[in-house]
Amino acid sequence: GLRDLGITAPLMVVRGDGALISADQARERPIETILSGPAASIVGARWMTGAQSALVSDIGGTTTDVAVLRDGRPAIDPAGAQVGPWRTMVEAVAMRTTGLGGDSELHVQDEGLIGGVTLGPRRVIPISLIAHEAPDIVHPVLDDQLRSTTPGEFDARFLRAVPGIDAGGLQDRDRVLLDRIGDAVRPVSEVLKTRMEAQALRRLVTRGLVQVAGVTPSDASHVLGRVDAWDAEAAR
Structure with a gap:
C-alpha cells in the first residue's frame, strides 16, 4: 500500500465545489463529489496559471466542460448540481457541458x-x-x-x-x-x-x-x- 512506499499523507477527495474532503467524508456522503472532476479542473487551472478570473474549458474524450473562475474560486451554481433534468440541491460548480471531445x-x-x-x-x-x-x-x-x-x-x-x-x-x-x-x-x-x-x-x-x-x-x-x-x- 501507500504506507509501504513511505506515503503517510491523508487521502483527500475533491468535492463538487472544488473544496477538499477526507476519504471518510466522501464515503459517508458520496453525493458531495458530483461534478468533482470539472471542479478539480478549475482549481488546477487556477494553480497552474495564477489567474484570478478566467473561463476554463476542460476538453476530455467525450465532453467539453466550461466553467468560470471568479476571484480565484470556482463560480458556484446557486440551484445546485444538475444531473440530466434533475436538480440535486448539492452545492457544485456552475458548469456547461457539451457532448464534444477529443474522441x-x-x-x-x-x-x-x-x-x-x-x-x-x-x-x-x-x-x-x-x-x-x-x-x-x-x-x-x-x-x-x-x-x-x-x-x-x-x-x-x-x-x-x-x-x-x-x-x-x-x-x-x-x-x-x-x-x-x-x-x-x-x-x-x-x-x-x-x-x-x-x-x-x-x-x-x-x-x-x-x-x-x-x-x-x-x-x-x-x-x-x-x-x-x-x-x-x-x-x-
Whole structure:
C-alpha cells in the first residue's frame, strides 16, 4: 500500500465545489463529489496559471466542460448540481457541458446541396490510435482508400471486438457479424455486406461488444502537430 512506499499523507477527495474532503467524508456522503472532476479542473487551472478570473474549458474524450473562475474560486451554481433534468440541491460548480471531445466522431455531410462537417455525439477510437496499435492492417487499407477515384461510405472506419464482454443472447445476425470481425482490427467496408448488417453493428456497439474507429479531433491535433502520441501519418 501507500504506507509501504513511505506515503503517510491523508487521502483527500475533491468535492463538487472544488473544496477538499477526507476519504471518510466522501464515503459517508458520496453525493458531495458530483461534478468533482470539472471542479478539480478549475482549481488546477487556477494553480497552474495564477489567474484570478478566467473561463476554463476542460476538453476530455467525450465532453467539453466550461466553467468560470471568479476571484480565484470556482463560480458556484446557486440551484445546485444538475444531473440530466434533475436538480440535486448539492452545492457544485456552475458548469456547461457539451457532448464534444477529443474522441468525438467526425461526420462529413455529403448529401444534398450543402456539405459540411459535424462532430459527435458518438465516441470512437481515433484513427491515429488504431493505426498505432495495428499499423500492418490500418495503413494498407487507408492507402487503398486514398488511391480510389471515388470516396467510400466507410472510408477511414475500422472495427474491433472488445474481449471479455458477455456476448450471450445475441440475435443470429449479430452473432454472425461479431464472428466475422473476429479478434483483429477490420475495416468496416470488409465487414458489412448488406444494409441490414449496419443495424446489427449498431446493436453490437450499443452493447459494448464492438468499438468503432474513425476520424476525430484527436487526429486533427496530430495532423496540426499539437499532439504526437500515436500515428500522425495515419491521421493525415
